[in-house]
Amino acid sequence: MPYRAPVPEYEFLLRHVVGFDRVAATDRFAEASEDTVSAILTEAGKMCEEVMAPLQRNGDLHPARLENGVLRTSPGFAEGWKAIAEGGWIGISAPEEHGGMGLPVTLLTAVNEMMSGACLSLELAPLMSMGQIEALEAHASEALKELYLPKLISGEWSGTMNLTEPQAGSDVGALSSKAVPNGDGTYAISGQKIFISWGDNDFSENVCHLVLARLPDGVAGTKGISLFLVPKYIPDETGKPGVANSLKVVSLEHKMGLHGSPTCVMQYDGARGWLVGAEHGGMAAMFTMMNNARLGVGGQGVGAGEGAYQHALAYAGERKQGRTGGTGTIGEHADVRRMLMTMKAELFASRAILMACAGAIDMATATGEAEWGARAALLTPIAKAWGTESGIHVAETAQQVFGGMGFIEESGAAQYYRDVRVTAIYEGTNGIQAMDLVARKMMDGGEAANRLLDEIEAHAEQARGDFPELAGAVWEAAEELREATDWLNAQKDMNDRFAGAVPYLKAFARVLGGHYHLAAALADKEGARAKLAAFYISRLLPEHAGLLAHARAGAADLYALSLEELAA
Amino acid sequence: MPYRAPVPEYEFLLRHVVGFDRVAATDRFAEASEDTVSAILTEAGKMCEEVMAPLQRNGDLHPARLENGVLRTSPGFAEGWKAIAEGGWIGISAPEEHGGMGLPVTLLTAVNEMMSGACLSLELAPLMSMGQIEALEAHASEALKELYLPKLISGEWSGTMNLTEPQAGSDVGALSSKAVPNGDGTYAISGQKIFISWGDNDFSENVCHLVLARLPDGVAGTKGISLFLVPKYIPDETGKPGVANSLKVVSLEHKMGLHGSPTCVMQYDGARGWLVGAEHGGMAAMFTMMNNARLGVGGQGVGAGEGAYQHALAYAGERKQGRTGGTGTIGEHADVRRMLMTMKAELFASRAILMACAGAIDMATATGEAEWGARAALLTPIAKAWGTESGIHVAETAQQVFGGMGFIEESGAAQYYRDVRVTAIYEGTNGIQAMDLVARKMMDGGEAANRLLDEIEAHAEQARGDFPELAGAVWEAAEELREATDWLNAQKDMNDRFAGAVPYLKAFARVLGGHYHLAAALADKEGARAKLAAFYISRLLPEHAGLLAHARAGAADLYALSLEELAA
Structure with missing residues (x-):
């Protein structure tokens, strides 16, 4: 399934539609000149097309699996992760002092969308790390930042979010995972977490879990929840992964799609964790993670929609059926053309909403103005819900263009539809x-x-x-x-x-x-x-x-x- | 996944909404009194609940497969077919002289919808037979009718439709399968057909294929197409399945859903066939089959939507999450309630459209009035496209009610969504x-x-x-x-x-x-x-x-x- 990264679309949007010049005019993002932005989008697009897109079917046909407690990822995913990491794409917006590029979230969002269009199940891995990086940057101690951020940004280590429990989904405050102080500044974390995307892998040296749990004196509900960093391997004195922590992947979920992304049930049995942010202040830290992730998931919807659209457009331009003018393909039929135009128009609109939201985040960061913060806050749920809603319906329309072939897995159209469906559900349902x-x-x-x-x-x-x-x-x-x-x-x-x-x-x-x-x-x-x-x-x-x-x-x-x- | 057949809903619709009393008042359908109708719906509903619904997951988890050219159906499907056949449900509207019940298409449509809600992939098998029965009744010679109809109606034999070829999908006229007269009144049929639903099985004695092919003197396009009945086993002099015909299942498609229904690539190599209808008159016969099937597919959409809705409603009434009043379940949240009400209201409307269309068909049959025929013709594409469109979106909404569990196959919500998707595509895309x-x-x-x-x-x-x-x-x-x-x-x-x-x-x-x-x-x-x-x-x-x-x-x-x- 060839994929072409929509770089020109982004260049147009940034220049003419969402006013990225305002972002580039700030001191904070002065480096994000038009040329730099184009160069970065082009480079990221190339990686998406050449490295990630060829992995799209692998993830579906050869899902991640658990073998005697060891997680095996889909063929090529390790190389894909390496390419993402080495390109610096995990740290686009991460602080430069820890090895990131310090670039606007606008660029991060664009790159995430392109990676999603190329291979959604793999893209979810860096997206999880990005959320963790942002949460640590905002809430972790200097010591934790020094140790973890460079490794997460370089992709040597990876990050996950552990929020959900069987009885605590949308209602996070109902969670029952416990954290008990060890007396040495660390905590013993115990409990079961479900729906943990990329809860483990076989390509990063360490997997760092951000886990919501309740301290002994934590009140019921969200106000008694704290956030802990719980690594798979406890770093030794040199900062290398040391002894294994008391946590494990119990099982993987059998999902409708996104098979390349392992969705784990995690068990923590007194695992050693480090507090992030204040005691009982877990929700604030979680929202930092979630807001980033929500915009990212909106981009997943748009990206998967873009991939599905390109795929359908290519099919429509080749498939001959019925009497038509022009190219003699089904792309000339009015109803097919209506579907193609609808997809194109929807993708443009959803992408613009993403960019407007990201731009507002950047302006808030750069200027500290409350109005930009409010704009970003307003647009985030729309970017998430509409990016995914429209992405799902673009994928549905794309599948329809394929006719009977759309229902056959071989065509690839079905995978987009199955994969993107989860984006309306996770990271807070629409x-x-x-x-x-x-x-x-x-x-x-x-x-x-x-x-x-x-x-x-x-x-x-x-x-x-x-x-x-x-x-x-x-x-x-x-x-x-x-x-x-x-x-x-x-x-x-x-x-x-x-x-x-x-x-x-x-x-x-x-x-x-x-x-x-x-x-x-x-x-x-x-x-x-x-x-x-x-x-x-x-x-x-x-x-x-x-x-x-x-x-x-x-x-x-x-x-x-x-x-x-x-x-x- | 328990399923409750919506018999009271049908009783209400027939009595108060679509004016079934008009149908029952005709001589042709005088037997279809309110009591009879209720008894039939109740009996069919019982079979759906007790026999078919328990098979729903089997079809998905243990798809039909091809072993050394022999088709093995999902566990329990043979018994399911037997129950459908023995209940007389294949022949509800078939002529009584050949063993059918001779009842209105309205009832047939209701029963088909209920069977679809219980187990869509199995329901497709009798639906294919019903289309064949109707086509043979309208277009076959008396000899063919005498031989085939009783066997098809009793379910000893089953029927399929063979229209599509790789280069001839929506454009049926582009087909290249050939029919050559054998000189003894039969024809030698050669060609490849794709997307043949239930192209074979291991539970009926014989499988009868209705195949569109072109005679040597057939012109290009739809006007040169003829229809042939091509049995898997050629009936011997006593009417029993005799020698194997020159046809085979080449492969099964790997589909996004509906795994219990084998979708076959069929190869005909000079297989012996019998002409149905006039030479070059295949399209007329095909439309008889298709119109029946289109209404039936609309019912599949509504049925699968009903199954998905019931499943989501049960979940919503059990799952506790967040602060709610009433039952303390998510069913009390306004947004969940909005989704439940939407599904309920959509299903009622779609089902009423199905019933109105079926009622018009019955009135046309009973009265011969052109206005009823025109009404039926007008409503058929709406019943098909909207029944399936709304069914898909009900299934999508139902999946959303499940939250994260909706994406996990174990919940069953994903299967409805995957299965029903094809209904917007096959039997003529929407x-x-x-x-x-x-x-x-x-x-x-x-x-x-x-x-x-x-x-x-x-x-x-x-x-x-x-x-x-x-x-x-x-x-x-x-x-x-x-x-x-x-x-x-x-x-x-x-x-x-x-x-x-x-x-x-x-x-x-x-x-x-x-x-x-x-x-x-x-x-x-x-x-x-x-x-x-x-x-x-x-x-x-x-x-x-x-x-x-x-x-x-x-x-x-x-x-x-x-x-x-x-x-x-």
Whole structure:
């Protein structure tokens, strides 16, 4: 399955759509000039195309497996990991003092998306390390940072996140893993964790687990949770992996897809761990990890969608069937063309949302301005949920282009569909993202949302001269979204917000998509970008109306039927 | 995975929503009294629950396989087939003179849907036989009927459809299989056929293939195709399976789902076949098979969706997570409840569309009135495409309810999602269905569509007194659909219709869903049905507007980007 990294798409987005020049103009990211960015994207793209893409099928056909307690990864994955590590791609945004490149999260996000398009199951491994690096950087002691960060950034060691337990999924606060002080500054961690992505491998010297557990004096719920760093091998005095810690992979899950990525059940039996952050302050550290990972998972959705799209486009341009003009392929049929255009337009929009979110994170980092932080916080759940939602439906559409072959594994179309499905589930389900959007992210009374809508409307006003219909449609949709936002904010019972959270998030994404497409049209007034924008705004943006009706319906009717009546 | 056949749902639909009393009032179906119908549904439901549902996981975990050319089916499938056959379920609508029950297609459709919910991969086997029975009944010689129909109806023998070839999928006319007269009234059939569902098994005495092939004097394209009955074993003088015919299963496809159903590559090397219908008249016979199968596949989508829904509902009612009221389970969370209500409302609507289509087929059979035939023809592509589309998205939603467990095969949620996906692809992709709707089914200038819309609006008028808002919304939506229908009919370039075919079909289904929900509300004014209708009409029906905007956009913008630009 050949894969072509969408480098030109990123160059266009950064230059014309999401205003990356603002990021590059800051002192913090002064090195991220246009040339540097292009060079980095090109180099990463090459690695994705040449090293990672050939591994995509390996992971599916030869899943990671556990042999007598030893984890064996898919053929070629060790070499893939090495290439990612040696290219410096794990540490793109990591601090330079520890060996990272110190570049904007915008670039990290772009590279992650490209790696996801090339081989999603392998990309999840560095993504886990990246989350750990960021959490340690923000919350760990200097000693821990000195020891772990260089190894994690170089890829000699790898990182994982251990949050979920059988009875504690979305409700992390219900966890029962325990941490007992050893008296020497370390802690004995015990408990079982499930759904641990890349919980082990056979290519990094050490595997470092960030584990949420409760200290003896930790209260029930999230406020009593602490975060611990628990390495597979305890570093010796020289910092090399020493004796094995008291932890093990109990089993691997048999999943619907993403077979190349081992999903582990982990058992900790008094394993030695080091506290990260404050006692009982685990949730704050976890959110650092999670926010990074959420944006990354949004990129996984978009990346897998891109891979699926390219695959379907290639098939459509080769497969001859029925009477058609032009190339004589199915790519000339109106319905196939509609599917191709839809995928292309959706990917552009989702990618722009990712980039806008990443850019806001960078601006917050560089300027310390609260407004950028609020923008990033607002966009993160949308980038995660919509990147994955649209990625799943692009993969579904791509499979449809293949007709009967799409259901046959040999075609590869099915793998994209199976693999990407998990992205709507893990790292906080898309329902959880939507609830985050309408609750936590609206604690400002909708200020951040309204500020973004102001920008969208002002931009639409500027575009009216060139694209009166498109600009008008975007303006109207933004205004309807604003009314729904106000409506949500006026609801005192949070359940009335939750009831419409998912459709609201989707409508928000639709409006953002229209906005970014309009920006693309302005930058390419006579070209393909403007035509794609017209397609999106006339055909896909109108979905926002139905979604907003759903978003504003309130909670009462959801409970009109009891669970018994739902079963009747 | 326990499964409960939705018999009460069918009883309600038949009595209150789709007017089955009209069918039962005809001479042809006078036996189908309310009591008889209930007894039959109950008996079939029992078989589905007790015999078929326990096989669902077997098919997935132990796929059908080919051992030295011999096909071995999944554990228990032979017993399952036997139970289906002995219950008479293959011949529900087959002629009584050959051992069938002669009952309405409405009942057949209901039973097929229930069997699909219990075990989709096994259900596909009788569905293939049913299509063959109908094709033979309509087009075969008396001698063929006498020999084959009783065996097919009793399930001693089974049937398949052989249409697709590697270069001839949606474009059946491109096929290259050949038929040469043997001089004794039989033909020698040669060629390769792919995607043959249940192309062989180890539980029926004989496997009868209906094969499309071209006679030496057959012109190119669909007009030169003939249909042949080609049995695995050639019947001897006593009608028993005799010598093996020159055909074989070359290989089985490795599919994304539906593992219990063997999808065969078939090779015919001068196999002896008997002509069905006229020489070069294969397409007509094929459409008889296909129309039956299309409605059946729509039922597969709804059935699999029902199975997935029940599974998710059971999980939601057990899984404790987070702070909730009521049962203390995730079923009390607004977003989960939204998903449950959505699934319930979607399944009701899709099932009503199936029943309305089946009822129209029965009325056409019983009365011979062209209007009923036109109604059935109009509803068939909608029933197929929407039954499967909504089934897929119900299965996706059900998987989402499971959270992380949904991606783990052990939960069973993933299997529904993987299995049902093919229903949008086979038996004519959903794109093909939509094109059929806007082209062939509009050759009457939209008369059948407008007649149905008249009924929907008149019904909404009647409902205004009790449900002013709901009735108003349905009326408005129907009117907008009418405008879109008129717009489509006014397009001279068929490509302008094809460009919006899929969203048009979806919008049509949404309006039909609103209509049937409104009928349900009228029959249960203070009850759960009315509440579910309010949910559907206020939250899901509004999607029609966005879909209709998409439907009326025309073809030009689809070709605004070349295939090269789509790849750029």
